Amino acid sequence: MPHTVTDELVSANRRYADRFADPGMDARPVRRVAIVACMDARLDLHAALGLSLGDCHTIRNAGGVVTDDIIRSLTISQRKLGTRSVVLIHHTGCGLLSLTEDFRHELEHEVGQRPAWAVESFTDLDQDVRQSMARVRTSPFLPHTDDVRGFVFDVTTGLLREVDPASPAAAT
Numbered sequence: 013m014p015h016t017v018t019d020e021l022v023s024a025n026r027r028y029a030d031r032f033a034d035p036g037m038d039a040r041p042v043r044r045v046a047i048v049a050c051m052d053a054r055l056d057l058h059a060a061l062g063l064s065l066g067d068c069h070t071i072r073n074a075g076g077v078v079t080d081d082i083i084r085s086l087t088i089s090q091r092k093l094g095t096r097s098v099v100l101i102h103h104t105g106c107g108l109l110s111l112t113e114d115f116r117h118e119l120e121h122e123v124g125q126r127p128a129w130a131v132e133s134f135t136d137l138d139q140d141v142r143q144s145m146a147r148v149r150t151s152p153f154l155p156h157t158d159d160v161r162g163f164v165f166d167v168t169t170g171l172l173r174e175v176d177p178a179s180p181a182a183a184t
């Protein structure tokens with residue numbers, strides 16, 4: 013029978029469940045934090061930030077950019093599941109740095125329709141982190157915007173570098 017990566021994952025899950033004990037938690041993150049990050053495979057959020065099961069919400073997409081759907085998740089996270097802090101994480105070597113909005117036109121050319129979504133590509137990591145912080149801070153749906161911080165994760169060193177929300181794009 014064909015053996016796919018999904019089959020491997022299902023096998024791994026059986027081993028996981030064999031050792032799994034019900035942690036007896038409810039759905040509210042213990043540390044009351046939501047982390048918005050890129051989907052990049054090199055970014056292991058729990059290991060990199062010292063997080064354990066049940067500690068946080070992790071909300072990820074291509075680039076870790078704050079789109080309407082990220083705001084949707086953050087709104088539910090804060091209003092229904094008790095989180096208070098927001099951490100935004102972009103990273104070096106992100107695929108979004110090599111894309112432009114032309115990607116939408118390429119798609120239109122190939123399949124005959126342009127996607128409704130923006131590519132949300134960027135050329136300046138720090139500036140995009142600032143833009144993401146601003147989108148969170150100015151959202152009318154989010155009641156807790158006093159603890160919103162943004163970082164760039166270096167995929168070669170594993171270190172986070174904080175982005176100053178006030179600096180202009182040309183900083184450092």
Ligand SMILES: [Zn+2]
Pocket residue numbers: 050051052074075076103105106107108
């Ligand atoms: Zn990325």
